[in-house]
Amino acid sequence: MFGPPATATLLDLVGDPVLTLRGDLSALRANPAAREWLGADAAEGWRLLRQAAGARLETWLREATLAIDTGRAPPPAPPLKLADGQRATLHLLRDRPNWLLHARLSGAEAVEPPIVEWLALSPLPAVLADAAGGGLLRRNAAFEALCPGTPRHLNDLPDLLQALLGWHRGVPLPALTAQRVQDPPLVTEAEFVDPQGRHRWLQARLRLWRLGGRALLLAVLEDHSTLHERDLAHQQLDALMDTAAVGLATFQPEAGWLKADRKGSPFKTGARPSNGSQGSLQGISRDIVEPASLPEFERLQRALKKGDAVEVRYAVRHPELGRRWLLTRVAPGLLAGGRRSTSVVTLDVTAQAQAENALLLRAESERAVLDSVLVGIVTVGPDGIEWMNRSARRMFGCELEDVQGQPMGVLAPDDEDHPFHAEPGSDIFECRLRGRDGREFWVIGNAVQTPREDGATQLTYALLDIDRRRQAEAQSRQAQASLARIIEAAPLAISLHEAQSLRIVKLNQAAAAMAGRSEGQLLGGGPEALFGAEQGGQVAADMREALESLAVVQREYRVPAGMATRVWDTRLLHLAGVGGDDAPELLLLVASDVTEQRAAEQARLQAAISQRELLVREVHHRIKNNLQGVAGLLQQIAARRPEVAPVLKEAVGQVQAIAQVYGLQVGASGPLLLKRVFDAIVGSVQRMQGRVITTAAEGGALMDDWCLPEAEAIPIALSLNELLGNALRHGHGAQVRCQLICDTAGVTVEIVNPGRLPEGFALQNIRSGVSGLGLVRALLPRRSAILSLEQQDGDVVCRLELIPPSVVHNPGTKPSS
Known part of the structure; x- marks a missing residue:
């Protein structure tokens, strides 16, 4: 209906009854017309009216509130017949968070709208216009003061005033025409120049009032110029105080603090101000003042009490910002009328204090650094020597107190041309000095003039004792000469090589x-000059490795020397920066002749190998003899005990097979030739069984290429013994054939005997045992030996395929490709 600032006033001026309802639709307020209609207690009268109207009124109230809240048009209200014969037509409007209920009584006489009286009484500029045509219907005196003359239409007003009233190009603004009953009024603002030429900031509240199909534009203007000026002043003051980090307060004895510190105050600590002197600084309590600054803080408090002018700097411990330095100025003054006031300005000077402390620390640090350098530093002012560092005091054999305030010449001999007596220049000088202890020495130095804080100049002498440097250089030359003599006389071959090109830059007689x-x-040659062209490339590669690893690289090289060859044990070391930063990088080569030492070691090794082979042959021979003895004993037992003769005969065959292997190892070293093992096992089986086995061999030269490793010789020999014995036992006296086939991939042993395999025979079903096929499966390596049995017509064919590592190539021959 109307904007919030004028709602209560406007409702009181309305001639129709208007109730302000709460969210539960109970009466909150009533205008005079409503109280005249419902009684003095309008809330009770409204309750009785709802009770008398019954369900029709309650249903309409519920549906109307729901429709308005959801943005729909409310249903028409049911007509209410009153006791005096009048009829009331109700209209519900939204005025958040409340509701406005307007009642139109049918018996009321047509009078001029009460809004006219409100326009006349309102101190704010207000206007009522036709929203459709733009004609000005009513305006009050305050509005006429803004726009003198007799304008009859909104178009006659200034453009800026039209914009404030929501009138644009002859029609209301779309925001006005789209305004709903429950929407708040439209607010516009603009800076307007009144007829007197004053700039005024106006705010307008606009509402379209629809009455009987007619739309009226109601506008109320309010002058916010004073508020804007106050806010602008506050913003400018805040910006000034924030930028300058200033806290400002004004104190009057009669009224106390008129303006406390603002948000930019550097001393706003958050502590609650206390009474008395502590409250005079608006939050700076004695508790946060540093103990060393308490006397200055007390002086400030006394000046505040007495109204004296004072400027005090003190330190506080801020709970959030830490240690801060503040500068407070107290300036008393008089206001208009003779009233006294005191302005207190507090500045945060922490940065300035920190800069001063940093400057002092820097000066102390520079003095500490100068006091620790090896160069003697002497500072001479207008009144003489002011400071000497530790090196200068040690150089002259005195303390600062002994020469302080005296001229620099007190440290020099009596020579008018001495730099300490003459006007110093900017060039470096070299002179002899005499210490206070009588010692004379030479120094090299210079003097620099620098300005002082008081405007005068001072001289700073930097002196280096070159006697000690000369002594050090002499000692270094002596050490280098001694090292050169040691290298020349050493029995080792020593040479120095340039790191990049590996050229020889120095060597001793042993290296030559x-x-x-x-x-x-x-000199100037490469590694091949020392070790020959054949080994030069390898030596160069080893030198590069030593340069990259920065560690000692040890190698042995064989150098031809006439008809003999010498063995040199060589060590290579990278010398990086040995002679200083500017010295080139070098590579040191140190070699010793170890020919006789290596020959003696080789002789000892050959003797040890020969002794080992002799012992092995003796052990193998004894094992063979012992195994043959065991076989003979078993044969004697078999002759005496016929019932166990078959079992013993099989054991004798196994022992004889092992003995054959050890017999072959006598006089041999390394792997055994497979052909020799094959022939020995076949011969042993023939002798034990008293039968002849037909043998054949295929492979030619490959027969001497395949060997049995020492670890596989006995298991494979026992397997061949068992397979041949098994063929003879199941051959029923027929001829047994055995063939050895050698190729590049491996070796195959094929045994053929007449006979037939049992029905459903499968080799994988044979369990491991101590005889026959069970023993063979237990002895053969699983991954490099393949055993198969198959029936071919009337013969049983057994194949044993051996591949590396069960068999290996003969070390004495080259493997076939």
């Missing part, structure tokens, strides 16, 4: 003797 050439011929 190793190469068999003179020192002049070797």
